[in-house]
Amino acid sequence: MSVLIYAENAGGKFKKSIFEAISYARAIADQNNTSLTAVSIGNVDAAELALLGKYGADKVLNVSGDKLKDFVNQAYASIIAEAAKKEGSAVVVLSNTFSGRGLAPRVGVKLEAGVADGVVALPVQEGGSFKVKKTAFSGKAFAIVELTSAIKVIALVPNSYKVVETGGTAQVEDFSVESKASDFKAMIKEIVRSSDKVSLPDAEIVVSGGRGLKGPENWGMIEELASLLGAATACSKPVSDAGWRPHSEHVGQTGIAVSPNLYIAVGISGAIQHLAGVSSSKVIVVINKDPEAPFFKVADYGIVGDAFEVLPKLIAAVKEYKASA
Amino acid sequence: MKILVCVSNVPDTTTKITFTDNNTQFNTNGVQFILNPYDEIALARAIELTDGGKGTVTVINVGDASTEATIRKALAIGATDAVRVNAKPHDAWYVAHQIAQYVKANPFDLILTGRESIDYNGSKVAGMLGELLDIPSVSIIKKLDAGDSEATVEREIEGGKEVLTIPYPFVAGAAEGVAEPKIPNMRGIMSARTKPLAVIEPTEVKTFSEIVSYETPAPRGQVKLVAADDTAKLVELLHAEARVI
Ligand SMILES: Cc1cc2nc3c(=O)[nH]c(=O)nc-3n(C[C@H](O)[C@H](O)[C@H](O)COP(=O)(O)OP(=O)(O)OC[C@H]3O[C@@H](n4cnc5c(N)ncnc54)[C@H](O)[C@@H]3O)c2cc1C
Numbered sequence: 001m002s003v004l005i006y007a008e009n010a011g012g013k014f015k016k017s018i019f020e021a022i023s024y025a026r027a028i029a030d031q032n033n034t035s036l037t038a039v040s041i042g043n044v045d046a047a048e049l050a051l052l053g054k055y056g057a058d059k060v061l062n063v064s065g066d067k068l069k070d071f072v073n074q075a076y077a078s079i080i081a082e083a084a085k086k087e088g089s090a091v092v093v094l095s096n097t098f099s100g101r102g103l104a105p106r107v108g109v110k111l112e113a114g115v116a117d118g119v120v121a122l123p124v125q126e127g128g129s130f131k132v133k134k135t136a137f138s139g140k141a142f143a144i145v146e147l148t149s150a151i152k153v154i155a156l157v158p159n160s161y162k163v164v165e166t167g168g169t170a171q172v173e174d175f176s177v178e179s180k181a182s183d184f185k186a187m188i189k190e191i192v193r194s195s196d197k198v199s200l201p202d203a204e205i206v207v208s209g210g211r212g213l214k215g216p217e218n219w220g221m222i223e224e225l226a227s228l229l230g231a232a233t234a235c236s237k238p239v240s241d242a243g244w245r246p247h248s249e250h251v252g253q254t255g256i257a258v259s260p261n262l263y264i265a266v267g268i269s270g271a272i273q274h275l276a277g278v279s280s281s282k283v284i285v286v287i288n289k290d291p292e293a294p295f296f297k298v299a300d301y302g303i304v305g306d307a308f309e310v311l312p313k314l315i316a317a318v319k320e321y322k323a324s325a
Numbered sequence: 326m327k328i329l330v331c332v333s334n335v336p337d338t339t340t341k342i343t344f345t346d347n348n349t350q351f352n353t354n355g356v357q358f359i360l361n362p363y364d365e366i367a368l369a370r371a372i373e374l375t376d377g378g379k380g381t382v383t384v385i386n387v388g389d390a391s392t393e394a395t396i397r398k399a400l401a402i403g404a405t406d407a408v409r410v411n412a413k414p415h416d417a418w419y420v421a422h423q424i425a426q427y428v429k430a431n432p433f434d435l436i437l438t439g440r441e442s443i444d445y446n447g448s449k450v451a452g453m454l455g456e457l458l459d460i461p462s463v464s465i466i467k468k469l470d471a472g473d474s475e476a477t478v479e480r481e482i483e484g485g486k487e488v489l490t491i492p493y494p495f496v497a498g499a500a501e502g503v504a505e506p507k508i509p510n511m512r513g514i515m516s517a518r519t520k521p522l523a524v525i526e527p528t529e530v531k532t533f534s535e536i537v538s539y540e541t542p543a544p545r546g547q548v549k550l551v552a553a554d555d556t557a558k559l560v561e562l563l564h565a566e567a568r569v570i
Contacts, residue, residue, distance in 0.1 A: 010483060071487075073452075074461060098481050102464035105417065105452030114418065114533030115453075118446050131537060138443050140342040142540040149533040186461040186495070189477070190488040199484035205569070229570060240501070247467060247502035248481055253338055253443055254362050254501060262569040273338045276443075279542065283567045285559070286548070296548050301562060305553030317556040321564065 001090035003029040007038045017158035024161040025093040026056030039083040053170030061175035075183035077106035082177045096155040114147035117155035138253040138276035158202040203232035205262045210236040212267020216244035221311040252277035270295025326380035328371040329433040332364040333442045334392040363439025365506040367499035372403040381405040401509035401517035412527035421453035422530040434493040440465045440500040451498040461495040467502040
């Protein structure tokens with residue numbers, strides 16, 4: 001057996017969540033005394049591919065070509081499954097990104113593999129059993145899932161495993177798979193990237209605003225604090241429902257689930273559906289004028305006060321801290 | 326256009342999650358079950374797309390008889406008819422295989438699911454269905470416009486979005502933004518009682534995963550309050566104590 005990691009790139013670059021997934025896959029390979037192969041699809045240059053070795057891959061299967069330059073769900077799933085077959089992989093690891101969540105189930109069916117997504121810890125393997133811990137009930141609990149198939153597919157949640165540099169080097173091998181025309185039915189017309197912003201699912205810090213901010217015109221404060229901290233911005237559901245912010249920023253049970261190192265909630269009450277998607281954040285800071293707001297019950301740090309007075313002061317304090325650092 | 330919407334029956338969003346039998350069973354005691362919120366979004370879009378006689382919307386659920394209230398709710402919202410595969414859903418693999426089996430005998434132009442169910446949060450059924458039926462799948466979509474021979478969908482990507490055109494048939498998992506959930510009106514509720522709900526028996530499917538136990542997140546400590554005019558103190562705590570900045 002071996003372990004296979006799908007190293008997803010964004011515009012030819014690997015992101016931190018991929019280095020986390022490689023580190024994680026490396027640890028599984030070590031648990032099983034086996035090797036780790038990374039498969040990279042799209043046009044990624046040699047220097048970037050070399051990074052995969054630095055984080056623990058022994059070998060890299062490099063699949064390139066113009067047709068595969070951008071993500072094509074079906075074709076990519078075929079390649080990953082073929083790579084797993086070629087390497088005799090018993091475990092296939094993906095990152096629980098938007099693309100990873102589309103690929104994992106297709107790869108699972110192709111390999112007749114049990115699939116666990118939303119995984120947050122290393123598998124526990126004893127006496128032939130293979131158990132993973134995954135988020136359930138939108139972060140209100142975890143489920144321990146035993147995968148009983150010969151091959152297992154797991155998707156790791158960003159920010160749930162530490163990046164470990166092994167300083168190794170990987171041998172890069174070109175790889176290709178005869179692709180079916182039917183794998184290319186879905187066509188990308190356009191990719192719109194808001195490149196100046198930190199993306200929400202893999203952000204280490206998130207600054208989030210709720211209805212307490214009163215209107216879209218007051219989001220400048222949220223954005224300024226976020227940009228000072230290198231953070232992504234987010235919001236509660238009523239805020240995106242009202243059109244103050246795009247739906248892609250809405251976090252919670254019916255929005256995006258996030259698990260950053262730091263979540264700063266401003267003017268958000270902390271309704272159970274909101275907490276469901278943010279409570280696995282490592283540190284939570286709440287700013288709310290109502291001392292009874294439920295959010296204070298799950299917060300690590302809190303300020304009871306008016307956002308319109310506290311935020312400008314907090315922005316000033318962060319500026320001062322950064323100037324002195 | 327013939328649309329199939331896959332719906333699941335999940336604990337109400339306000340449910341406090343607890344377990345019994347040494348944390349091996351989800352405690353359903355006193356829990357109200359609802360139509361999965363993302364499935365409501367998928368259903369709402371399906372109804373919009375077929376409005377005015379432009380097609381039909383079938384809902385399908387893999388579940389025992391206890392899920393019929395949820396299926397009737399989907400009919401009350403406006404689905405044309407419903408199918409229940411009479412089995413307790415074991416995992417996504419099981420559910421996807423049952424639905425694929427049905428679709429092979431009863432083809433649809435478009436199959437919609439929710440992006441995930443709010444109980445086990447997998448977004449697997451859409452992708453597995455796509456693979457089993459050998460048609461395209463998009464796991465999480467934010468927008469869906471239907472043309473005559475193909476649809477245009479918007480998919481979220483980290484730090485942006487992707488616009489895709491996909492010929493029918495395909496599967497897509499609906500997320501926030503695709504449509505506003507619809508509330509059933511009195512006429513809908515009345516007619517839901519008489520709309521067709523077929524019950525079919527499951528086919529045998531291998532199982533590859535099993536939930537062996539549950540855990541609840543570790544309780545957080547007491548909140549440390551900082552005075553509203555002492556934001557420098559908060560910054561200091563985040564730096565020196567929490568080590569997050
Ligand atoms: C099926 C379902 C799914 C849902 N999914 C989600 C979800 O995914 N995410 C989500 O967020 N919600 C979700 N909700 C909605 C959720 O129940 C709450 O309604 C929502 O989270 C409240 O948002 P809010 O805290 O921004 O607004 P409010 O509840 O209006 O709270 C605003 C808060 O701001 C404070 N405030 C007001 N003015 C100020 C000020 N000047 N300075 C400081 N504080 C101030 C108030 O004290 C209050 O606590 C869902 C609901 C349902 C029914």
